[in-house]
Structures are given as structure tokens and as C-alpha cells.
Amino acid sequence: MKKIEGLRCVECASEFSLAAAKYDCPRCRGNLSVVYDYKAVRKTLSRRSLKADTERGLWRYLDVLPLAGRSGIPPVQVGWTPLYHANRLGAALGLKKLYLKDDGRNPSASFKDRASAVVAARAFETGEKTVAGASTGNAAASLACMMAQREAKPVIFVPRTAPPAKLAQLLVFGAVVLSVDGAYDQAFDLCRQACDEFGWYNRNTGYNPFTREGKKTCAFELCEQLDWKVPDLVFVSVGDGNIISGLWKGFTDFRDLGLIDKLPRLVAVQAEGSAAITNAWKNGGPIRPVDGRTVADSISVSLPRDGAAAVKALKESGGFAVLVSDREILAAIPALARGASVFAEPAGAAAYAGLAKCAASGKVRENDSVVIVVTGSGLKDIASAMKVSGRPHEVGTSMATVRRVAAREKIS
Ligand SMILES: *Cc1c(COP(=O)(O)O)cnc(C)c1O
Ligand SMILES: [Zn+2]
Secondary structure, eight states: OTTEEEEEETTTOOEEOTTTOSSSOTTTOOOEEEEEOHHHHHTTOOHHHHHHOOOOSGGGGGGGSSOSSSTTOOSSOOSOOOEEEOHHHHHHHTOSEEEEEEGGGSTTSBTTHHHHHHHHHHHHHTTOOOEEEEOSSHHHHHHHHHHTTSSSOOEEEEETTSOHHHHHHHHHHTOEEEEESSOHHHHHHHHHHHHHHHOOEEOOBTTBTHHHHHHTHHHHHHHHHTTTOOOSEEEEEOSSSHHHHHHHHHHHHHHHTTSOSOOOEEEEEEETTSOHHHHHHHHOSOOOOOOOOOSOGGGOOSSOTTHHHHHHHHHHHTOEEEEEOHHHHHHHHHHHHHHHSOOBOHHHHHHHHHHHHHHHTTSSOTTOEEEEEEOBBGGGOHHHHHHTSOOOOOOTTOHHHHHHHHHHTTOO
16 A cells, blocks of 8 residues: 555554554564554645545545545444534633533444454455454444444453344344453453454554554544644543554544644543553553553553553653542543533543543643543443433323422422
């Protein structure tokens, strides 16, 4: 592919041609990153070409995606999700320029569709038949969605504890679902073994270098939707670290293409019980596994699969990491819903919990322009939402009780 120079290892910086490496670094097993011929891409991609493009979705960035053409593109709208100026929510935190990117508005209701769409298209182009993936739920649901109209069913490895809504998505879209008696980490390893044995194409986050390429498109959209005024800070929840490394790839790709000259600071929000990337960022050492446990299942990760690239994104962007408790995560769900009309799953609301903490401690200032990325829809995990949202009033069929509730709730 002419627009791609090759793949560069995130850890040892060795470079390989696209043909020479399929997943991780043949030399050190680090993850690989796609390097474009930015000079060549500049000739076709510009602010003006983007402005004239009427496509509403991530394929508007095809010039800087690892695809030869449009033949493998799943026929649903991925990306170009809404960006809201969240005035009310911002005011509550003392922020004037708070924006909310609602990636729960993707076809399978999470950010993961960006990665699955690109990997599915790539698999089609390169003639891969069966695609497999391991996931806490969302990556799987999105792969199943993107592959639904293909002949070969995708093979999905999920932990038995995945929320029922995510399992329902997998089954409805027709994937072959393998429920693993373990956590995400065991599912990931089993998936890799199966891919090795059967020759299936592995979508696993980070290990497959093209997941980051899909995820970077969110950064592209932020630049365009903010009319090229790059924000000061972007808050996002972090498990494997692939979304945050993808956002960083997006911003740096746009810089290397001469489309922006400023870069944002990225903020990784992690759950206290799943903080491997935060630990590595703080200690300056390598990623060490933790015993990942949090109510936010999508960021419950023991060994982050794109940890090195995530820490690099934090360092290079001058950003930082912040930890939030499960209680703060759950409280953020109704806060986001009532302050911005967006219903997020726990991992999606975590970004807001992190911002609330930083705004309270003065780490974020009134005039900073801040984006929170809401990575998944609240309908993915209603059990968690119901824990913190109250209960309906039982009124039987009695008008008298309706009157009592109206009085108690001061409804006139
Ligand atoms: C996957 C996911 C994340 C975290 O992304 P990583 O790449 O694992 O860091 C956050 N929120 C939701 C809803 C997710 O599905
Ligand atoms: Zn390497």
C-alpha cells in the first residue's frame, strides 16, 4: 500500500514492512504502530478536502487508514458521533468549555466500533475468512456487529461475567460465542492460542496494530468538530490503553499532516482496582499486571494489552493519570445523564468521574477547553445504573397515591 511506509514497534522502534509483520513486533513482541507516508497523504487530505467531504463517518479519513479501498467497509455508520458543548455539566464543575463526545452513539453502542470496522475491512481486503477476538464485551459486540453480514461468523471469547446486554448483542448478531471461565485476560490468551492453531485472524486489542488505527479517528473528529481548535485536555477511561494511544496517534497524525499545530494533554482515567497503566506512569517503570477488579467491566484489565503505548501517550502529551473509585464511577452515571442527557455505561462515565475529581482539586481550570469521551452506552449495563438511580414509585392503580407522590416530589 503506497500510503503506508511500514510498521514501527512502540517498544524497540524497529521498523517492518506491512508484509513482514502481522501482529506484534517480530523482534521484541511489543505492539506495532502504522507509519504513513505523510508527505504523500498531504497531497490528498487537507482541511479543505475534509470540509468538502459529505461523508458522515470515519471513512472520511480513508486516506490515512490502513485500507486500499472501500470494498470491505461494513455498511453501517461508524464514527462521526455527536460532540456536545456540555454547558450545564461544565457549570457544575466551574468549567466554561466542557465538551462531551458521545461514542455510545455507534452501531453497537461503544467506541470499539471504530476499531472493529477497520479490522473487519482490512480482513476482507487481505482475504482473511474467520476473524476472532477476545473482549470484556464491547470489542466483541462491535466485531459481531461489523461481521454480521459476512459469510464467515466471527469467533468471540468473553469472560463469563460479561453483562447480559453485551452477550445478547453477540448472540443476536450471530457470532460464535465462547464463554471463558475466567477474566478478560484468560479470554485474550485463549483467543490467541486458537488463532495460532486455526489460522483465524485475530482482532485482539493492541496486539492487532489496526485497532489503534480505527480508534484514532475519534481525535480526527474532535479536531474537525471543534473547528480545528484543539482542546487543552482530553479525558478518557483506560483499561488496555488502546483508546488513549489511539487518540494520541490521531492527534499526532494530524500534526504530521500539517492539519493542526497544537496537541492536547491526554488524561487517563482508571478505576482504583484496575490501575496498571497509572502505576507504570507514576513509577516510570514497565507495565506490571494487577488483579483487575472494578464495577466498570470495560476497563477491568489485569495486564493492559497496549500499556506501553498508553504510557507513551501520557508522557509525550504532557498529560497525567487519575484514579477513581467504583463509588465515584457509579455516581457519575446519573450525574452525566442529568447534566448532559447522556446515559453512559460505568466505563464511559468514569471519564467524567475523573474530570470531576480534577476540577475539584484545581488540576483543571475554568478556561481550559476540556473534552470527555463517553466510550459506551448506559444500556450496556443497566444493573449498574439501577444501583444508583433510585426506584419507581409504586402507585398501584390509586389516584390518591399519585397525589401523594406529586406532593412529596413537589410537582405542580
Ligand atoms: C474498551 C473500553 C474502554 C477502554 O479502552 P482501552 O483501549 O481498553 O483502554 C473504555 N470504555 C469502554 C466503554 C470500553 O468499551
Ligand atoms: Zn520491538
